[in-house]
Amino acid sequence: MSAFSNIPPQAVLPLGAYDLDELQRSARYADQRLLVADLGAVHDKSGVLRELASAFKLPSHFGGNLDALYDCITDLKPDGDAEQPGFAVILQNLPAEPGFPADERDVLLDVFRDAADFFFDHQTAFRVFYSVRGRI
Numbered sequence: 462m463s464a465f466s467n468i469p470p471q472a473v474l475p476l477g478a479y480d481l482d483e484l485q486r487s488a489r490y491a492d493q494r495l496l497v498a499d500l501g502a503v504h505d506k507s508g509v510l511r512e513l514a515s516a517f518k519l520p521s522h523f524g525g526n527l528d529a530l531y532d533c534i535t536d537l538k539p540d541g542d543a544e545q546p547g548f549a550v551i552l553q554n555l556p557a558e559p560g561f562p563a564d565e566r567d568v569l570l571d572v573f574r575d576a577a578d579f580f581f582d583h584q585t586a587f588r589v590f591y592s593v594r595g596r597i
Contacts, residue, residue: 465491470547470586471577473570479590484549492543493586497551501594505560509569513552527572534576539585547586554594566593 464479464487476484488495498516503509510530514523519533539546550573555566573589580587 465549465586465588468588470588471581473574473577473589473591476551476553476590476592481551484551484590488549491545491547491586492540493545493547493549494537494539495549495551496537497553499553500556501554503561504556504558506565506569509556509561527568530569531572531575534572535579545586547580548588550587550589552589552591555591557593557595 464483468474485495485497496517498513500509500512503512507525510525510527513519513530514525514533517534517537519530520536523529523533537548539548552573555561555569557563557566570589570591573591577587577589
């Protein structure tokens with residue numbers, strides 16, 4: 462049984478409730494594109510966006526803002542040969558500090574929720590798991 466069997470195909474969830482290795486195995490087993498970003502070294506919104514662009518290999522025209530992040534994420538393509546096309550996104554160690562306060566973190570997660578809605582409309586799985594640095 463896969464870790465994904467009890468998780469809706471479109472979801473944005475705290476990582477703490479799941480085993481990271483099992484999520485990664487489940488993504489590979491389902492032929493879903495795995496996107497992982499460890500944000501442990503960044504301290505502000507611009508650093509988060511730069512690290513996401515690098516980790517997700519976003520195009521060079523990525524504008525470094527949340528609207529551009531949404532556009533680039535929704536332009537991503539799953540593996541066309543996958544039985545269950547989709548994405549598993551892991552955002553580790555989102556900053557929890559003055560340079561990236563909780564309200565900005567919430568807005569960033571809303572971008573991923575909006576992307577999940579987009580992929581729902583396109584019948585493509587899009588699961589996001591996130592952790593906040595210093596929290597379980």
